[in-house]
Amino acid sequence: MKKVSIILVVLLFMLAGCGGNKQATDDFIIVDVNGSYPEKELILQDVVDVEYVVLETTDEFITRGVVEDIGKNIILVRNYRDGDIFVFDRSGKGLRKINRFGQSGEEYSQIGDIILDEDNNEMFVKDYPARKILVYDLYGNFKRSFKFTDTGYYDFAFNYDRDNLIFYKSYLPIDNEQSGHIHVSKLDGSITREIHIPVDEIVSPKVRIEQDDITITPAFYLTTPSQGYWFLMNTSSDTIYNYFPDNKISPFIVRTPAIHSMEVDDLVYDKQEKTIYRYSLYNSNYSNKQQVYWSEALNQKIATWQHLEAPDLVEAYKEGQLKGKLKEIVTELDEDSNPVIMLLKHKK
Numbered sequence: 001m002k003k004v005s006i007i008l009v010v011l012l013f014m015l016a017g018c019g020g021n022k023q024a025t026d027d028f029i030i031v032d033v034n035g036s037y038p039e040k041e042l043i044l045q046d047v048v049d050v051e052y053v054v055l056e057t058t059d060e061f062i063t064r065g066v067v068e069d070i071g072k073n074i075i076l077v078r079n080y081r082d083g084d085i086f087v088f089d090r091s092g093k094g095l096r097k098i099n100r101f102g103q104s105g106e107e108y109s110q111i112g113d114i115i116l117d118e119d120n121n122e123m124f125v126k127d128y129p130a131r132k133i134l135v136y137d138l139y140g141n142f143k144r145s146f147k148f149t150d151t152g153y154y155d156f157a158f159n160y161d162r163d164n165l166i167f168y169k170s171y172l173p174i175d176n177e178q179s180g181h182i183h184v185s186k187l188d189g190s191i192t193r194e195i196h197i198p199v200d201e202i203v204s205p206k207v208r209i210e211q212d213d214i215t216i217t218p219a220f221y222l223t224t225p226s227q228g229y230w231f232l233m234n235t236s237s238d239t240i241y242n243y244f245p246d247n248k249i250s251p252f253i254v255r256t257p258a259i260h261s262m263e264v265d266d267l268v269y270d271k272q273e274k275t276i277y278r279y280s281l282y283n284s285n286y287s288n289k290q291q292v293y294w295s296e297a298l299n300q301k302i303a304t305w306q307h308l309e310a311p312d313l314v315e316a317y318k319e320g321q322l323k324g325k326l327k328e329i330v331t332e333l334d335e336d337s338n339p340v341i342m343l344l345k346h347k348k
Contacts, residue, residue, distance in 0.1 A: 013097070028239075028251040029269060031276060037267065040277035044292050045284050048303055048344040052329055053092045055338035059096035061086060065307035066338030069159070070298055071118035074138065077109055085114065087138060092341070094216065098140035100125075107140035108134050113157040115165060117186065124165060124186070125158055146189025152178065156223035159299065161245075164192055169221045176233050181223060181243075190275075195243065199236040225300045227346050268272070286316065286327035303346050307339035 044050060053075065055065060063086050064329050068076045072097075075088040083101025088094055100107045112126035113242050122143065125134045131148045155165040164183040173180055183193035224231040228275040230243040231252065253269075268279040281292045310333050316322050317330040329340060 020289055028221070029253045029276075031253060031267075033256045037276055037278040040268065040270075040279045042279055042281045043284050044281055044344070047281070047347075049347055050283075050285075050325075051343040051345060052308075052325060053088075053090075053341040053343060054332065055086075055088060055092045055151065055341060057338045058094060060097055061088075061338065063338055065341060067247070067298065067305050067307065067341055068114035068173045068304070069116035070121075070302055070305075070343070073117050074118055075115060075116050076123060077112065079340075081109070084138070085111070085125075090205065092259060096139065098136070100134070100136065100140060100142070103321055107132070115159050117159055119162055120186070122186070124157070126154060128153065133184075133249045135186075141299045144187075149278050150178070151191075153183070154182075156221065158223060158225055163187070166223065179234065181232055193247065195232065195247075195249065197232060197234040197237050197241060197249075199234055212234035221296055224297050226297070226303075227300055268283050282324075286318075286321055288321045290321075301345055305344065306342045308342055309339050311335040313340060 002233065023197060052095055055063065057078065058125050063077050063084070064079050066078050066080065068078055068085075070076070070090075073090050075090060075092070077086040078084060079087060083099045085098040086094065087096045087098065090131065101109075102247040103109060108125050108130070110126040110127055110129050111341050113124075113125075115124040121138050123138060127158055131153065133148075133154070134145045135143045137143060149169075151167040152171055152225070155170050156168040159168050160183060161167040163186055165186060167184060169178070169180060169182050181195040182191050182194075184190070184253050208214060219268065222233055222235070229245065231240050232243045233251070234238045236254050239251045242252045243247050257328075267276055269276050281294070283290045283292050292306070295306065297304055302338055312328070313322070313330045317327065322330060333340070
């Protein structure tokens with residue numbers, strides 16, 4: 001099968017209308033959204049390396065399988081609301097369950113994000129209502145905490161380097177001139193660097209439907225790690241930027257006309273053919289063209305992930321819809337098993 005080298009634009013950019021044929025320069029890609037895109041079907045295994053992790057199921061390790069972060073040796077998984085954090089090894093074996101849910105200064109009232117710092121054997125838990133980050137070791141022992149600065153909120157949280165985290169500092173209900181990407185010290189929470197993306201005008205990402213009195217916020221990603229560098233954007237920017245380890249920033253994708261519409265298209269840029277497509281993505285381990293939907297990146301090596309519910313897998317197996325590695329895995333599961341985690345990793 002042909003190996004495909006692509007960029008999934010939908011993760012990074014808000015594109016309005018029907019789209020159009022690409023234009024390109026040597027420095028960045030220009031996307032004209034006034035034309036029409038051809039359709040393209042992609043096979044998941046041609047785009048990324050696929051790894052399945054079977055999470056061990058015991059009386060202590062029962063989880064919905066919400067993956068928060070993954071390192072070389074550790075997978076951090078949580079449930080939605082009970083405060084449980086599960087530490088699995090990289091093969092899916094349960095190591096320990098941690099719960100520091102509470103109201104004391106050493107506990108979290110809610111889990112927003114969990115950032116794994118495997119080099120320092122720490123995890124950073126974002127408590128959104130309390131507007132702070134709590135730091136624990138990988139056994140759940142409290143180490144320190146720090147507050148969000150000023151009135152901003154820290155979103156799109158990632159491990160940046162040994163000393164810093166990276167966030168997008170946002171403001172409610174609409175971003176302002178202070179919004180932007182920041183490096184935050186792991187030691188004391190101080191802002192060590194601010195990254196400013198140029199914008200001509202602050203535009204609200206919210207869409208108001210007057211007749212129904214509804215406000216909708218479109219889903220898009222302002223920070224995305226990618227194999228040694230980062231994609232950064234702002235809700236009011238027409239450009240996605242490359243951000244490099246030497247702190248240089250350069251345009252990567254520019255959309256035209258200017259961004260004022262909130263409709264979103266699923267688009268892919270084929271780097272070999274230098275063409276943008278509307279795409280559908282299918283997992284070849286299913287015989288019935290099971291579609292895969294991209295979501296947020298985890299780190300520099302793992303492009304994204306999905307959890308596959310055990311009852312769905314068992315049913316698909318009974319109906320003869322599974323192939324390859326996934327078929328082998330399901331023979332060890334039952335309907336009460338924890339989800340299987342599908343990791344989509346950048347091809348080497």
